Amino acid sequence: MRDxxxxxxxxxxxxxxxxxxxGPRLAGxxxxxxxxxxxxxxxxxxNFDRVWTEPVSIPVWRRHHEQARVxxxxxxxxxxxxxxxxxxxxxxxxxxxxxxxxxxAFKQADADTVAxxxxxxxxxxxxxxxxxxxxxxxxxxYTVVPAAKEKGAKAALIRSVGTDSHRFPHTGASVRSDNPxxxxxxxxxxxxxLQRMLDRGVPVRLALDIRVSERAEGITHNVIxxxxxxxxxxxxxxxxxxxxxxxxxxxxxxxxxxxxITTAAAELISQLEQRxxxxxxxxxxxxxxxxxxxxxxxxxQHADELARHVIxxxxxxxxxxxxxxxxxxxDLMSTAMTALAALNIEQGKKPSSGGPDIGPLQQQxxxxxxLQQDGSDYxxxxxxADDTLDKIDPEKLQQNIAAWSVVTWLAAELPSVKRTANE
Amino acid sequence: MRDxxxxxxxxxxxxxxxxxxxGPRLAGxxxxxxxxxxxxxxxxxxNFDRVWTEPVSIPVWRRHHEQARVxxxxxxxxxxxxxxxxxxxxxxxxxxxxxxxxxxAFKQADADTVAxxxxxxxxxxxxxxxxxxxxxxxxxxYTVVPAAKEKGAKAALIRSVGTDSHRFPHTGASVRSDNPxxxxxxxxxxxxxLQRMLDRGVPVRLALDIRVSERAEGITHNVIxxxxxxxxxxxxxxxxxxxxxxxxxxxxxxxxxxxxITTAAAELISQLEQRxxxxxxxxxxxxxxxxxxxxxxxxxQHADELARHVIxxxxxxxxxxxxxxxxxxxDLMSTAMTALAALNIEQGKKPSSGGPDIGPLQQQxxxxxxLQQDGSDYxxxxxxADDTLDKIDPEKLQQNIAAWSVVTWLAAELPSVKRTANE
Ligand SMILES: [Zn+2]
Ligand SMILES: [Zn+2]
Numbered sequence: 013m014r015d016x017x018x019x020x021x022x023x024x025x026x027x028x029x030x031x032x033x034x035g036p037r038l039a040g041x042x043x044x045x046x047x048x049x050x051x052x053x054x055x056x057x058x059n060f061d062r063v064w065t066e067p068v069s070i071p072v073w074r075r076h077h078e079q080a081r082v083x084x085x086x087x088x089x090x091x092x093x094x095x096x097x098x099x100x101x102x103x104x105x106x107x108x109x110x111x112x113x114x115x116x117a118f119k120q121a122d123a124d125t126v127a128x129x130x131x132x133x134x135x136x137x138x139x140x141x142x143x144x145x146x147x148x149x150x151x152x153x154y155t156v157v158p159a160a161k162e163k164g165a166k167a168a169l170i171r172s173v174g175t176d177s178h179r180f181p182h183t184g185a186s187v188r189s190d191n192p193x194x195x196x197x198x199x200x201x202x203x204x205x206l207q208r209m210l211d212r213g214v215p216v217r218l219a220l221d222i223r224v225s226e227r228a229e230g231i232t233h234n235v236i237x238x239x240x241x242x243x244x245x246x247x248x249x250x251x252x253x254x255x256x257x258x259x260x261x262x263x264x265x266x267x268x269x270x271x272x273i274t275t276a277a278a279e280l281i282s283q284l285e286q287r288x289x290x291x292x293x294x295x296x297x298x299x300x301x302x303x304x305x306x307x308x309x310x311x312x313q314h315a316d317e318l319a320r321h322v323i324x325x326x327x328x329x330x331x332x333x334x335x336x337x338x339x340x341x342x343d344l345m346s347t348a349m350t351a352l353a354a355l356n357i358e359q360g361k362k363p364s365s366g367g368p369d370i371g372p373l374q375q376q377x378x379x380x381x382x383l384q385q386d387g388s389d390y391x392x393x394x395x396x397a398d399d400t401l402d403k404i405d406p407e408k409l410q411q412n413i414a415a416w417s418v419v420t421w422l423a424a425e426l427p428s429v430k431r432t433a434n435e
Numbered sequence: 436m437r438d439x440x441x442x443x444x445x446x447x448x449x450x451x452x453x454x455x456x457x458g459p460r461l462a463g464x465x466x467x468x469x470x471x472x473x474x475x476x477x478x479x480x481x482n483f484d485r486v487w488t489e490p491v492s493i494p495v496w497r498r499h500h501e502q503a504r505v506x507x508x509x510x511x512x513x514x515x516x517x518x519x520x521x522x523x524x525x526x527x528x529x530x531x532x533x534x535x536x537x538x539x540a541f542k543q544a545d546a547d548t549v550a551x552x553x554x555x556x557x558x559x560x561x562x563x564x565x566x567x568x569x570x571x572x573x574x575x576x577y578t579v580v581p582a583a584k585e586k587g588a589k590a591a592l593i594r595s596v597g598t599d600s601h602r603f604p605h606t607g608a609s610v611r612s613d614n615p616x617x618x619x620x621x622x623x624x625x626x627x628x629l630q631r632m633l634d635r636g637v638p639v640r641l642a643l644d645i646r647v648s649e650r651a652e653g654i655t656h657n658v659i660x661x662x663x664x665x666x667x668x669x670x671x672x673x674x675x676x677x678x679x680x681x682x683x684x685x686x687x688x689x690x691x692x693x694x695x696i697t698t699a700a701a702e703l704i705s706q707l708e709q710r711x712x713x714x715x716x717x718x719x720x721x722x723x724x725x726x727x728x729x730x731x732x733x734x735x736q737h738a739d740e741l742a743r744h745v746i747x748x749x750x751x752x753x754x755x756x757x758x759x760x761x762x763x764x765x766d767l768m769s770t771a772m773t774a775l776a777a778l779n780i781e782q783g784k785k786p787s788s789g790g791p792d793i794g795p796l797q798q799q800x801x802x803x804x805x806l807q808q809d810g811s812d813y814x815x816x817x818x819x820a821d822d823t824l825d826k827i828d829p830e831k832l833q834q835n836i837a838a839w840s841v842v843t844w845l846a847a848e849l850p851s852v853k854r855t856a857n858e
Binding site for chain 1: 451454455456457458459465466505508509510511512514600601602603623624627628631632684685820821823824825826
């Protein structure tokens with residue numbers, strides 16, 4: 013199965029189809045409806061025992077227009093993108109900018125110096141194989157809003173949460189509120205440019221024009237497919253990815269790759285002579301990007317069977333090579349490693365997370381595993397217009413599928429993989 | 436002087452100032468007026484003997500709005516940029532796309548199959564140290580228009596002339612005419628995306644919305660500074676760069692770097708105890724990008740002294756390391772090489788060109804030299820929004836300035852550098 017995965021172009025065909033035929037698929041939009049239909053058709057045409065969808069109620073936030081320019085002293089455009097749940101500016105709004113190197117520095121600032129201004133937080137994200145630079149900086153997308161409101165700012169700008177130096181601003185969810193606040197990210201070169209202007213010590217005035225909309229009553233779907241277990245069909249090994257994407261790119265790395273990896277892995281298992289002992293459930297989650305809406309809905313809708321979810325994991329970190337397998341189950345670990353070592357995957361440890369959409373399950377006690385990918389360049393593209401198919405290496409995708417098919421099959425087959433207190 | 440150049444941050448300060456305080460500076464616009472004022476102030480504050488401007492009459496083409504989207508069968512936006520002198524679409528215009536791998540294939544197509552459609556030429560540019568991949572592909576920007584008009588197409592799209600795979604469309608001049616035609620470039624990932632759709636064999640409909648304007652009677656300026664020669668002030672060594680840039684980026688590599696390199700080199704020479712034998716004239720050309728308007732005006736306005744231009748060269752190929760010195764003058768070559776070898780610059784040959792703005796002078800018999808740069812990644816950024824200051828390596832800039840100061844000084848000092856028939 014591992015070698016079949018390494019020779020198959022199936023994963024590539026899946027992500028090529030999703031990113032080309034659907035493209036960007038912001039949750040709750042018309043494109044998202046097409047994505048759900050695409051996923052249903054894909055899974056129904058494969059060898060699954062059951063394919064179904066489950067509704068997820070969501071707010072539908074949309075981006076309509078976003079523009080920024082320096083009014084004075086050095087008139088020129090700046091490249092921004094509104095963060096998810098940002099408010100609008102009601103036409104072009106002009107104000108002076110006040111810059112801070114970090115949230116900490118901003119929080120210490122006198123409200124007097126901030127009131128009526130556009131706040132700009134210019135904190136850089138560090139590059140790291142496992143994305144360790146992301147959490148401390150991405151947090152800003154949320155924390156900047158209440159602080160900016162409290163000090164009477166007119167809008168908030170952050171340096172993009174990303175590791176590239178291209179003029180792609182990185183979007184991402186911010187704070188949802190009844191009183192939405194204009195919040196946007198500058199691309200790294202634009203953040204540098206604005207900083208150079210501020211460093212000259214003269215007042216810098218920006219004009220922002222952000223138009224977005226939000227509708228409370230939206231809907232998307234989790235798309236689910238199952239291979240029924242041969243002996244213990246009630247026991248579930250859950251693997252998945254998220255189907256939705258931000259609107260700027262075509263959602264290739266985030267998370268078309270995960271959809272392709274987990275779907276192709278499940279398909280390989282479906283083609284074996286017999287079903288594994290337990291059921292394998294493939295979940296393509298709706299609206300991960302704006303707050304794990306699909307994952308939370310799944311955990312709620314399946315509350316009564318979570319105790320029978322023996323293990324779960326999501327592929328949602330791009331298409332880089334898997335380099336480590338993390339599991340708290342010693343039998344699964346040792347058995348899997350006999351096949352994974354040839355894929356240059358090293359033995360890991362107890363995983364801290366099984367992926368964003370697995371969080372709500374993990375909180376309810378579902379054990380998780382992790383196939384750690386090299387995400388060194390993931391945040392070069394993450395949540396930008398540049399997250400497109402050409403950023404995926406087909407061979408690396410195949411290595412991922414090989415690893416996922418091995419681990420998923422073992423998790424569904426090994427007698428030792430069952431819910432125990434120590435996991 | 437060479438070592439002083441390698442230790443100085445002057446070149447960086449110049450390009451930092453130009454790209455930050457002026458930013459994008461499309462010829463004939465308000466930003467261009469600020470660029471000319473910036474250049475005058477820069478040169479007047481240095482040790483030149485004379486600083487002046489010369490008017491250049493130009494048409495002023497401007498970009499106002501550009502948007503493309505797939506209407507069917509896979510609705511999604513595509514990233515485009517209008518080419519210089521493109522026409523407008525008069526609101527959103529929808530038509531089917533017909534694709535061709537090359538201009539040759541397009542030219543052979545029946546007009547019947549093209550009429551009423553949007554033509555798409557998807558030819559890739561090859562990466563090359565000296566940019567050899569550029570001319571055969573950039574030519575398309577011009578040749579596609581008459582061919583598309585002749586066959587009754589509604590608009591022309593080309594794959595960007597560039598070597599990157601990021602979602603930055605590359606602009607560049609197209610054909611100017613009384614009957615402008617909507618002409619735009621897709622970024623490489625968008626060209627790939629559109630090609631994948633066409634390859635599915637179903638009709639692909641695009642909506643284009645391009646709004647541009649052109650005003651015939653515009654003006655820009657060549658900004659000129661001179662160090663008067665000690666013995667033969669009437670003999671001129673001309674070095675320069677172009678001051679204008681496209682509107683998408685901040686014109687850092689193209690051609691803020693050249694402005695910094697040649698200005699800093701001339702400044703170093705101006706700080707020597709005595710002026711060299713001949714005059715050194717630094718010319719910052721206006722509107723190179725839309726058709727060498729400044730260079731043509733200079734050649735015309737200085738027709739009577741071109742015979743006294745002993746040698747000329749322009750820096751307009753980014754900020755990569757100089758790796759070869761090209762000159763037809765054996766004395767200049769051998770003398771310069773004693774200083775250039777330590778900069779890892781190898782001895783070259785007779786140059787075919789001294790840079791785009793030197794073309795009109797070369798046609799009038801002015802000899803040229805060339806400090807060949809490594810342009811391997813120049814066309815990753817060329818004419819895109821991503822041509823920003825962060826793409827310049829300060830140390831490489833210093834090496835350029837060191838090389839230019841050495842060669843320029845020698846050209847102005849060596850008795851053997853004079854107009855001879857064999858150059
Ligand atoms: Zn994701
Ligand atoms: Zn140029």
